[in-house]
Amino acid sequence: MSDLVHRLLGPGGDGLDCDGCFALLDRYVELELTGDDADRAVPGMREHLDGCPACAEEHDSLLELAADG
Amino acid sequence: MSATQTEPVPATLPRLSREPVVGTATVSAVHAPSDVRARDEESRAWLDDLRSDGAVREDAVARLHALLVRGARFELNRRRAQLAALRLDDLDDLATQCADDACVAVLGKLDDFRGESRFTTWVYKFAILHAASHVRKLAWRGRELPQEPETWERFEGSRGPDDDAEQSELLDAIRGAIDQDLTPHQRRVLLALAVDGVPIDVLADRLSTNRNALYKTLHDARRKLRASLAKKGLE
Numbered sequence: 001m002s003d004l005v006h007r008l009l010g011p012g013g014d015g016l017d018c019d020g021c022f023a024l025l026d027r028y029v030e031l032e033l034t035g036d037d038a039d040r041a042v043p044g045m046r047e048h049l050d051g052c053p054a055c056a057e058e059h060d061s062l063l064e065l066a067a068d069g
Numbered sequence: 070m071s072a073t074q075t076e077p078v079p080a081t082l083p084r085l086s087r088e089p090v091v092g093t094a095t096v097s098a099v100h101a102p103s104d105v106r107a108r109d110e111e112s113r114a115w116l117d118d119l120r121s122d123g124a125v126r127e128d129a130v131a132r133l134h135a136l137l138v139r140g141a142r143f144e145l146n147r148r149r150a151q152l153a154a155l156r157l158d159d160l161d162d163l164a165t166q167c168a169d170d171a172c173v174a175v176l177g178k179l180d181d182f183r184g185e186s187r188f189t190t191w192v193y194k195f196a197i198l199h200a201a202s203h204v205r206k207l208a209w210r211g212r213e214l215p216q217e218p219e220t221w222e223r224f225e226g227s228r229g230p231d232d233d234a235e236q237s238e239l240l241d242a243i244r245g246a247i248d249q250d251l252t253p254h255q256r257r258v259l260l261a262l263a264v265d266g267v268p269i270d271v272l273a274d275r276l277s278t279n280r281n282a283l284y285k286t287l288h289d290a291r292r293k294l295r296a297s298l299a300k301k302g303l304e
Contacts, residue, residue: 007263010291026186
């Protein structure tokens with residue numbers, strides 16, 4: 001699938017919305033940092049991050065910042 | 070049951086979530102009890118201080134603001150390329166401004182903190198959100214949103230020379246579904262976000278709405294496109 005097609009169609013399925021993503025993002029990131037199954041613990045987050053570039057950028061930043069302490 | 074779930078809930082800490090927040094999956098985190106206890110104690114201290122009065126609260130708010138400045142600076146530095154025109158002093162001012170906004174948001178949402186992460190991680194997400202959103206808006210300041218003819222040129226221009234017949238048929242079908250199946254608002258939102266690359270915060274500002282409402286519109290539009298493609302046997 002090309003990048004354009006992916007951006008147009010999104011990841012499919014019912015993920016979280018942006019508000020749901022923000023509410024759970026800190027929990028999700030800390031589960032990632034401790035090596036836990038964050039995707040299982042926070043259903044819908046991975047789909048949302050795959051379909052929302054802004055939330056994905058903020059996830060990446062928080063992951064890096066939280067890892068730093 | 071995880072180690073987290075066996076810990077007693079401290080009286081003054083918000084209740085830790087015992088139930089899954091979304092869907093049917095259970096919380097799978099396994100942390101050492103001592104780590105969890107230390108995390109909870111630190112969080113409780115933050116909340117107690119921020120909810121107290123006088124000098125204790127003032128000191129806690131100052132420490133909170135410092136954390137938010139650190140988070141905002143971190144995000145602004147990640148986006149330094151988009152802020153090339155700003156001097157270093159301006160960058161510090163911008164970090165403080167973002168931290169001010171984030172501080173108001175954090176203090177207004179203390180009851181939302183449920184102890185599912187370190188307090189600092191919970192706080193940092195506010196700093197990052199405000200700084201990232203601010204930079205996106207700065208980067209688009211003075212720029213008009215693309216009009217549809219320009220958008221369709223971009224759409225067609227994205228077809229690669231190596232696209233096979235199947236990919237080309239898929240793009241044709243998507244273009245047809247965008248024209249026929251979406252409402253004008255859905256079409257505008259989808260094209261701006263997915264084809265023109267307009268940041269969602271910027272589009273929300275220009276359309277006088279919010280990020281979550283736009284994401285829901287995007288999601289509905291995508292679902293319609295997928296349904297249309299499925300009918301044609303293309304998904």
